[in-house]
Amino acid sequence: MIYFFTEDITFNLSQKQQTKFWLKLLVENEGKELKALSVIFCSDAYLLKINRQYLQHDYYTDVITFDYTEGEKIAGDIFISLDTVRANAVAYKQVFEKELFRVMAHGVLHLCGYDDKTPSLRKQMREKENFYLARFS
Numbered sequence: 001m002i003y004f005f006t007e008d009i010t011f012n013l014s015q016k017q018q019t020k021f022w023l024k025l026l027v028e029n030e031g032k033e034l035k036a037l038s039v040i041f042c043s044d045a046y047l048l049k050i051n052r053q054y055l056q057h058d059y060y061t062d063v064i065t066f067d068y069t070e071g072e073k074i075a076g077d078i079f080i081s082l083d084t085v086r087a088n089a090v091a092y093k094q095v096f097e098k099e100l101f102r103v104m105a106h107g108v109l110h111l112c113g114y115d116d117k118t119p120s121l122r123k124q125m126r127e128k129e130n131f132y133l134a135r136f137s
Contacts, residue, residue, distance in 0.1 A: 002034070007042040011082060019101075022136045023108055027074050029132075030112040035073040037111075039104060044083040060084055063103045065110040078107035098133065105132045 002020040004013050013019060027034045044060050051057045051064060062084040068075040080103050089099035106116075109128050116125045 002037045002039070005038060005040045007040055007079075008046045009041060009043050009082060011041045013041070014097075018136075019104070022101075022132075023104065025135070026105060026108055026132050027112065030109075032069075032072050032074045032112055035070075035075040036068075037074065037108070038077045039107070040077060040079045041082050042079055044081045047079055047081040047084070050079055062088060063107050065107040067111055069111055074108075074111045076107075076111045078104065078111075080104070080107070101136055102129050102133055105129045 002023055004016060004019075023037065024034050047064060048058075048060055051059065051061060054066075055064070060081070062081055064079045066077040066079075068077075080100070082100075085100050085103055086096055088094075089096045092099065094102075106125065106129055109125060110116075114121070114125050114128060116122045
């Protein structure tokens with residue numbers, strides 16, 4: 001099951017069914033099973049509050065993933081700041097939707113066990129994001 005929510009903003013994700021199908025395929029392609037996934041779209045202020053409260057980080061970010069995965073069954077909450085996604089889309093000269101899907105893939109890849117704490121791990125994560133973005137287009 002995949003659910004989309006909003007907190008403190010108004011946003012309507014287009015292509016919800018196709019997006020759910022794509023995220024499910026991503027999980028299955030990684031050899032996992034999708035149990036439950038919530039994607040919560042919010043503002044910078046809301047995500048900063050979560051970052052401070054739960055991670056003790058005092059900075060803005062585009063995505064925070066809370067992992068509830070058990071074994072091979074993927075479960076989690078992915079919080080996405082649409083403010084930062086929009087700013088990053090401009091900064092990287094990308095279409096907003098493409099940047100949004102990159103961030104969704106990024107969060108799901110974390111749930112599948114990928115990390116981005118070192119340059120080599122970030123490179124691997126970016127390659128996976130690009131791989132799955134190519135399959136959504």
